[in-house]
Amino acid sequence: MDVLNRNNVTVTGTGQQAMVFVHGFGCNQHMWRLVAPAFEDRYRVILLDLVGAGKSDLTAYDPARYSSLDAHAEDVLDVLQALDLHDIVLVGHSVSAMIAVLVAIRKPARVARLVLVAPSPRYLNDTGYTGGFELADIEELFETMDNNYLGWSAGITPVIMGHPERPELSEELNNSFCNTDPAIAQHFARVTFLSDNRADLPHVRTPALILQSAQDALAPLAVGQYLHQHLAQSQLTVLNNSGHCPHLSAPQQTISAINLFLEPARIAQV
Amino acid sequence: MKEGDIMNMPALDLRLTEENLDDLYDNAPCGYCSCLPDGTLVKLNHTLLQWLGYQREELVARHCLQQLLTVGGRLHFEMHGVPLLLLQGHIREISYSLRTKAGAAVPVLLNAVLLRDANGDPLVVRVTLFDITDRRKYEQELLRSKAEAEAQREQLRTQNEELIRINADLDSFVYTASHDLRQPVHNLAGLFQEFERSATFHDPASGNMVGMFHGALQQLLTTIDGLTEVVQRKRELEQAPAEAVELQAFTEEIIRSLPAAVGEPEAVFTLDFGAVPTLHMARPGLQSVLYNLLSNALKYAQPGQVPRIAVRTAYHDGMAVLSVQDNGRGIDLERHGGELFQLFRRFHPDVAGSGVGLYLVNRLVHLAGGRVETSSEVGQGTTFRLFLPQ
Numbered sequence: 001m002d003v004l005n006r007n008n009v010t011v012t013g014t015g016q017q018a019m020v021f022v023h024g025f026g027c028n029q030h031m032w033r034l035v036a037p038a039f040e041d042r043y044r045v046i047l048l049d050l051v052g053a054g055k056s057d058l059t060a061y062d063p064a065r066y067s068s069l070d071a072h073a074e075d076v077l078d079v080l081q082a083l084d085l086h087d088i089v090l091v092g093h094s095v096s097a098m099i100a101v102l103v104a105i106r107k108p109a110r111v112a113r114l115v116l117v118a119p120s121p122r123y124l125n126d127t128g129y130t131g132g133f134e135l136a137d138i139e140e141l142f143e144t145m146d147n148n149y150l151g152w153s154a155g156i157t158p159v160i161m162g163h164p165e166r167p168e169l170s171e172e173l174n175n176s177f178c179n180t181d182p183a184i185a186q187h188f189a190r191v192t193f194l195s196d197n198r199a200d201l202p203h204v205r206t207p208a209l210i211l212q213s214a215q216d217a218l219a220p221l222a223v224g225q226y227l228h229q230h231l232a233q234s235q236l237t238v239l240n241n242s243g244h245c246p247h248l249s250a251p252q253q254t255i256s257a258i259n260l261f262l263e264p265a266r267i268a269q270v
Numbered sequence: 271m272k273e274g275d276i277m278n279m280p281a282l283d284l285r286l287t288e289e290n291l292d293d294l295y296d297n298a299p300c301g302y303c304s305c306l307p308d309g310t311l312v313k314l315n316h317t318l319l320q321w322l323g324y325q326r327e328e329l330v331a332r333h334c335l336q337q338l339l340t341v342g343g344r345l346h347f348e349m350h351g352v353p354l355l356l357l358q359g360h361i362r363e364i365s366y367s368l369r370t371k372a373g374a375a376v377p378v379l380l381n382a383v384l385l386r387d388a389n390g391d392p393l394v395v396r397v398t399l400f401d402i403t404d405r406r407k408y409e410q411e412l413l414r415s416k417a418e419a420e421a422q423r424e425q426l427r428t429q430n431e432e433l434i435r436i437n438a439d440l441d442s443f444v445y446t447a448s449h450d451l452r453q454p455v456h457n458l459a460g461l462f463q464e465f466e467r468s469a470t471f472h473d474p475a476s477g478n479m480v481g482m483f484h485g486a487l488q489q490l491l492t493t494i495d496g497l498t499e500v501v502q503r504k505r506e507l508e509q510a511p512a513e514a515v516e517l518q519a520f521t522e523e524i525i526r527s528l529p530a531a532v533g534e535p536e537a538v539f540t541l542d543f544g545a546v547p548t549l550h551m552a553r554p555g556l557q558s559v560l561y562n563l564l565s566n567a568l569k570y571a572q573p574g575q576v577p578r579i580a581v582r583t584a585y586h587d588g589m590a591v592l593s594v595q596d597n598g599r600g601i602d603l604e605r606h607g608g609e610l611f612q613l614f615r616r617f618h619p620d621v622a623g624s625g626v627g628l629y630l631v632n633r634l635v636h637l638a639g640g641r642v643e644t645s646s647e648v649g650q651g652t653t654f655r656l657f658l659p660q
Contacts, residue, residue, distance in 0.1 A: 026349035030357060094349070133341070140342025146413055147365040147377075147406070148346070178354055215308070217336065217348055242308035244348040248356040249307060249392070 003078040006057045008049040011083070013040030017112070018085045020046040022076060024094025024118075025192045026185075027178040028054025031093065034251035039258075046083065050096070051075055052184040063187050069095070069195055073102035080110050087112040089262060093247065094118050094218065095192040102197070104206040114208035115258055118244050119227055120219045122196040129198070132220050138193045145186055201230040208234040209261040211254065215242040235261060301378070301399035307392035309334035318399060323371035335397060340367050340375065351380075355395065359384050365406070368399070377406035441501050448497035455494065459487050493614070496626030500613070503630055507555035507637050514550055517543040517592075521581055524560050528568060537568055537577035546583035546590045550660050555634045560594075562627040563654055567596035569621055572649070589640070589657045597651040603644065610644060631656075 003009075010029070013019075019039050021032045029047040036045050049056040050072055065071045076099060080088065090111045092100030097119030104111040123131045124138070208231050212224045221238065228236040237257045241250040295302060301318030305311050311329050319326060322338065336344045343366040354361045360383045367375040378399040387393045466480060518541060525539055549556060564579065571577035580595045601610070601617055609615045611632035614625035631654070635642050639659045646652040 024349070026346075027353045027357075031353055033357075133345075137341040137345070140340050141345040142342070144340070144342045144346040144366065147409065178350055178357075217344055243352055245353050245356065248353055 003075070003082045006051060006060050007075055007079055008055040008057075009079055009083075010047045011044060012036075012047075013043050013045035015041075015043040017043055017087060017089065018046055018083070019043040019089040019091065020048070020076070020080070020085070022048065022090070022092040022096035022099060023050065023053065024092075024096050025188060026094075026180075028180075030054070030178075031245065031248060032091075035247045035254055035258075038251075038255045043089070046079070046085075048076070048079055050099075050188075052188055053180055058181055058184065061181075061184050061187075066187070067191060069099050069102060069191065069197070072096075072099045073106065076100075076103050077107055077110070080107070086110055089113045089115060091115040091117065091258070092119070094120075094244065095195075098195065098197045098200075101200055101204055101208075104208075105200060105203045108205055111206050113262060114204070114206050115211060115261065116208055116227070117211050117247055117254070118213065118216055118219045119210060120223045121198045121201060121227060121230075123193045123218070124196075126196075129226070130220070130222050132218070132223065133193070141189060141193070142186060145182070145189060198230070201227065202232070204231055204233075206233070209258065210234055210236045211239065211246065211257050212237075213239050213241040213243055213246050213250075216244050218244045237261070301397075301401075303335065303397045303399075305335045305395045305397065307384075307395065309336045309395075311335060312394070321370065321376050321401065322368060328371075335395075338368050340369055343367055351382075355382055355384050356392070359386075365402070365409075377402050441504065444497050445501040448494045448501070451494050452491075452498075455487065455490055459491075462487070493625075496614070500626055500630055500633070503555065503558045503634060504637065506558075507552045507634055510552035510554050512550050512552050512638075514548045515553055515556055516548050517541075517583065518547070520556070521560060524557065524564060527561070528565055534571065535574075535576045537571070537579055540578070540580040542580070542582045544583075545585055546592075546660075549583070549590055549592065549658060551638050551658060555638060559631050559634050559656065560592075562631050563594040566627055567594060567598060567652075570596075570598045570618055570652075572597070572599055586657065588660075590660045592656045592658065593653055595651065595653040600648040600650050600652050601644075601646045602648050603646050607644070611642070 008029070019036075021029065021036055023029050023031045028049045032047055036047060039045055052058065052061040052066065076090075080086075080103075086109055088111055090100045090103060090113070092098070092115070094117070097116035098121060100111075100114055100116065101119075104114055120131065122129065123133050125131050125134060210224050210227050210231070212219055212221070214221070224236055224238065228234050237260075239246050239250055239253045239257065241253060243249045247254045296316040298315060298317055301321060302313075302315040303311055303318055304313040310331060311333050312331065314326060314329060319329075322329075336347055339347060347364075347366070351361055351364055360381070362381045364380045365377070366380055367377050370376060379402050380397060380399055382395050382397045384395050385393045462483065471477065471480075521541055521543075530536075560581075564581075567579045568577055575597070578597045580593075582593050582595075584591045584593070599618065601607075603610070606617055611628050613629040615629075616625045632642050635656050635658065640657050643655045643657065644652065645655075
């Protein structure tokens with residue numbers, strides 16, 4: 001299977017530069033639907049599903065290969081190569097913010113700007129570092145996922161995906177947007193929450209926007225400040241918003257902040 | 271129901287349908303709460319407050335819905351529940367645990383809908399919670415059983431792989447050992463022959479001992495040949511494809527190849543393959559099975575009596591039955607039945623043999639997916655019935 005099918009890549013929009021959006025844990029590329037269209041008039045907009053999520057090729061999910069975020073970073077690089085993309089704007093949410101960081105470190109020429117939405121380099125507390133969580137909390141998350149085995153099941157076909165213009169179709173489906181294979185979700189959660197990418201941060205040379213909510217249980221302000229300190233060319237923007245998904249709960253603020261980061265001159269004129 | 275039927279129904283006492291909506295909200299058999307888009311609690315019903323052990327004032331405008339969940343549940347809600355709610359406007363049947371003020375857990379199912387204002391911006395989230403304490407116990411039992419079953423399946427799979435490997439190792443060990451032993455034993459025989467030719471024995475008992483030495487050497491060679499045969503036949507059967515074997519000609523050919531017993535009356539064979547004229551099996555395996563059974567029938571014939579051997583086929587429960595019946599010495603199955611098919615087990619020490627034949631017959635039939643049944647009477651004869659899937 002070619003990489004564009006493997007990662008269920010969709011390409012829209014027109015422009016010289018490409019903007020690639022990578023979703024976080026718990027959902028799929030649908031997460032970007034309130035934000036991505038705002039860039040289609042100036043950018044080639046590329047959405048993808050991480051292997052194991054959404055409509056990606058689930059058979060490609062080999063737990064051994066995907067036991068670290070590096071494999072997902074390689075997948076994103078595969079997509080960039082397949083589409084022959086350079087100097088892109090790479091937008092990653094949550095765990096994919098770190099995947100985006102790994103991509104930028106490996107192939108700096110491919111990534112001109114990083115937009116890190118609600119990022120965290122490590123979720124677990126450590127000596128001299130506050131990630132926000134203890135191992136027991138993460139174990140509790142796994143337990144909650146176990147209890148929601150049915151809800152995560154991909155048994156219901158997400159018909160709505162093909163009919164965004166007919167939202168009524170979604171009414172019959174229960175929690176269909178973020179269906180995931182339960183076993184894969186468990187594994188990806190483990191990889192996500194036990195990963196530690198703090199040592200990668202000094203290697204980033206790409207200008208980065210750290211975009212986060214004022215209240216976010218998963219990425220507290222202290223984590224955003226830590227990232228800002230350790231990413232050389234970074235800018236921290238805190239949105240007056242609450243929750244881990246500003247691109248869903250505060251899409252306009254999110255779009256404005258990204259625009260300001262990418263084209264400050266243009267915004268200043270307006 | 272026709273219109274007339276409705277007309278004929280007794281009038282309902284309307285007082286029974288009058289519900290106090292406030293009371294229904296507060297004391298409903300489920301928990302209700304409403305939150306701002308960020309989760310801040312703005313309204314809770316009495317049922318929910320009772321479950322949680324909080325006063326209304328402690329929660330309204332002070333606490334978020336997420337804070338009522340366990341930390342793990344909150345993570346799940348933020349990463350999965352909230353995006354879903356914002357994307358599709360509702361979430362249903364998500365399983366969480368509420369944390370009461372006292373720290374206890376209340377397992378609940380959470381349903382929620384998102385209401386938007388005229389501009390389409392999120393306005394309020396209405397949440398319904400169902401206590402599922404008993405159901406959760408049952409679900410956890412199911413999850414535990416599932417995990418156990420998976421662990422056991424995995425264990426069986428590894429054990430199976432291990433057994434297959436050990437079996438293959440054993441086969442190659444037997445093959446290598448018998449192969450490596452054969453040459454030195456042949457050398458030993460040659461050297462002894464040379465030694466016997468050149469040496470002079472003074473003790474009159476020596477001649478006897480030389481004879482015994484020959485006998486022991488012969489026994490050793492027979493055993494080694496038997497071992498080699500066991501492995502080779504099994505390999506042949508594993509490699510050879512099953513084919514339709516026409517029994518009449520096949521059996522006649524085997525009978526012609528049997529060694530004639532010197533000084534014994536000639537055997538009489540009766541062949542009847544009318545019921546099942548052909549068998550579907552690997553030719554080398556069937557050859558080995560029939561040869562061993564027929565040569566056994568000759569070897570263990572009653573001394574001085576005409577051996578009468580009948581080979582027949584029949585159908586039984588969808589399986590082909592190939593039987594070999596003789597009028598030989600018979601075996602005391604009461605005593606030896608359990609050891610009949612053991613390797614190197616022998617029941618008539620006065621007749622030369624390696625103890626491999628019946629072991630091989632049984633193993634080859636099993637490999638072909640069949641089984642062997644035996645009936646025997648001492649002094650009357652033995653019948654082997656091979657049940658083979660077709």
